[in-house]
Amino acid sequence: MKLQTFFKGVRDETPLLLAVMPFGVIYGIMALEAGLTRFQAQSMSYIIFGGSSQFVASKLFAESTPWSIIVLTVVMVNLRHLLYSASVAPYLKELPLGWKATLSYLLTDEAYAVTINHYQKRPDDRYGHLYFLGAGLILWLTWQMSTAAGIYLGKMLPSNWPLDFFLPLTFIAILVPSLNNFPAIAVALTAGICSIFFYGFPYKLGLIAAALAGMTTGFIIDMRRRRP
Incomplete structure (x- = not known):
């Protein structure tokens, strides 16, 4: 039952990954163009793990913005995660601190969308956190790999590919089912x-x-x- 719940989270998250991958590739390309090293660009995906804020941070870095302003702006962009946290908190209140910390790191737009839908349908699911973990982990892996693809292979992609078109598609796919x-x-x-x-x-x-x-x-x- 535990593994089934975990892989159900992976399965439900998978359709959204088709739009996440081009988004990650674009970030990898943009980060290098902004002057970040390959290590810095990939590390940002590990540490921040937030597409919108990573784009903003890269743009500000390219403009030689002070680090204090970059950090403040990233915090402001990610304030929406407070709303996500408040929404899922009632379902996770019985979990140990370690679990809460792990899931908070994996809480992104796409992971939240499928997780809150799962909890609303099955509010008493005792293994719901494993569903959350599955959705968040597959998204994390995809984001890291697509970032790396943009960093190392971005220059090989045709310049006329409309990769940025996939970003709004991601959020449409999140919104419409609800x-x-x-x-x-x-x-x-x-x-x-x-x-x-x-x-x-x-x-x-x-x-x-x-x-x-x-x-x-x-x-x-x-x-x-x-x-x-």
């Missing part, structure tokens, strides 16, 4: 529209503001539905 009821659609529309209006916020805070707007919408709808 839009199965009115509250979810309302939250997604609110957050999407607000993200356009808040795009110019400094330090990428527009993403957090849009997420909070979506959450507020969901909260209001839920409260209205609960009224007798």
Whole structure:
């Protein structure tokens, strides 16, 4: 049962990897163009393990931005993970600290998407953390390998390949399956529209503001539905 749950996480995560791989390749190419060494570029994938923040950090490095600003910006970009953590925390509260630390490192957009869907369908699954582990590990391995491919093989790829097109596809694949009821659609529309209006916020805070707007919408709808 334990292994079955682990490999189910791997299986459910696999479709998303088709869009993650080109994203990793693009990062590897961009990191070298920004002036990072191969070791630095790969180490960033090990340490940060966050595509969006790695792109931002590489761009700032290329512009000779002070390290303090780079670190602060990366933190701001990754603030959305606080929302992910709050969402999955009730299902992981009984786990030892070591498990929580491991899963927090593997908590990314794609891993969260399949994991929270699993927990919502099976909230009492005692091996749900193994599902999370399977989804997170296969994503981690894919990200490291695709980063390496971009670093070592990127110059061999045709320049007209639209690799950057796969990035929005990843998030579409994450979002669409969850839009199965009115509250979810309302939250997604609110957050999407607000993200356009808040795009110019400094330090990428527009993403957090849009997420909070979506959450507020969901909260209001839920409260209205609960009224007798």
